[in-house]
Amino acid sequence: MEKISLPTARRCALAAQGFVDKPPTATPTQRHLRRVLARINVVQMDSVSVLARAHYLPLFSRLGPYPMALLEQAAWGKQRSLFEYWGHEASLLPLALHPLLRWRMQDAQAGIKVWGHVARFGRDEQLYVANVLARIRQEGPMAASALEGPKGAGGWWEWSAAKRAVEHLFWTGQLTTAHRRGFERVYDLPERVFPPEILAAPTPSRAEAHRALLLIAARALGVATAGCLRDYFRLSPADVAPRIAEMVENGDLTPVRVETWDKPAYVAADAAWPRRVEVATLLSPFDPLVWDRARTENLFGFRYRLEIYTPAAKRVHGYYVLPFLLGDRLVARVDLKAQRPHGNLAVLAAYAEPASPKQTALHLAGALRRMAVWLGLETITVENRGDLAVGLRRAVSESGE
Secondary structure (H helix, E strand, O other): OEEEOHHHHHHHHHHHOOOOOOOOOOOOOHHHHHHHHHHHOOEEOOOOOOOOOHHHHHHHHHHOOOOHHHHHHHHHOOOOOEEEEEOOOEEEEEHHHOHHHHHHHHHHHOOOOOOHHHHHHHHHOHHHHHHHHHHHHHHOOEEHHHOOOOOOOOOOOOOOHHHHHHHHHHHOOOOEEEEEEOOEEEEEOHHHOOOHHHHHOOOOOHHHHHHHHHHHHHHHHOEEEHHHHHHHOOOOHHHHHHHHHHHHHOOOEEEEEEOOOOOOEEEEOOOOOOOOOOOEEEOOOOOOOOOOHHHHHHHHOOOOOOOOOOOHHHOOOOOOEEEEEEOOEEEEEEEEEEEHHHOEEEEEEEEEOOOOOOOHHHHHHHHHHHHHHHHOOOEEEEOOOOOOHHHHHHHHHHHOO
């Protein structure tokens, strides 16, 4: 088994995620969007909008300031190339992956790997669910809020009957997202949303689909343990183990040892091995490069936790903290907030990692400027919290001149 160094593994991972691709010299287009999506294949969604919705940020990290309408057209436009479904979590995925996830829709029909309250509702309220589906079939796209039914008491788990019904139908593939109104899904039948050739594509066997998803994950991760490969599309350990063995035998995956890692890793046959990575960009907490926190720590020596649900007094770094990628290292982190009424990007805290380069603040200031431009914010303020705050405030001031 070949042994590779940790820096080599990092550079391979960054190449796989698109961070060595030449950035656009002009305003990014759908071609650039497709290039990124062909690399990562999964764009995780999340409702938090303190900065920007999670699905917009991975593209910014790789393309720089781009028109958000590009992603919206790809996801919900007439000529869409993406669809919403459960990939890593709630995700935007290339339409070509739809056949590879039909086994998950079939499992959902049986109540497998579905949130308990949704699975119970689908099982116990079949007539109600069928009536909701019939109504959307007859009346056209509808949001849960437009459907009749008893209202929930509020909160994540206090959904109305209509919301539970459409989520069951979404999970089982009988409904999909036609578009969004704000961040609310508007549901419709797949045959009225997807191109006919997608629905007509043959359904692979469960094993074939898992092999294909694992290969996509391997190409997106660069170097990964079996657990990381499994996690990319949330596959089960029992499903993954025999498929990886098959993929090693047929040459799709090659086992390697990464220094300091205590588990074997795998690389795809077509993995790239750049000698150098030149990038300076901020990463979303939901970016596929860092969403696996254990992998992030093993690969970058960067301990990262999302503290949104941690009480304010117990937070270590802040509410919405973005890692800063400089070259092939994560060298800092910043707690950011878009103060839209004031046209300001607020840096609520800034922290440097041990042994971060001397020019970290200067490069970070440039990345913040690009983000502010992208978000349409005119100013940047840096609050006095964190060991990088003073230097970053100075660098931001100088970069604004």
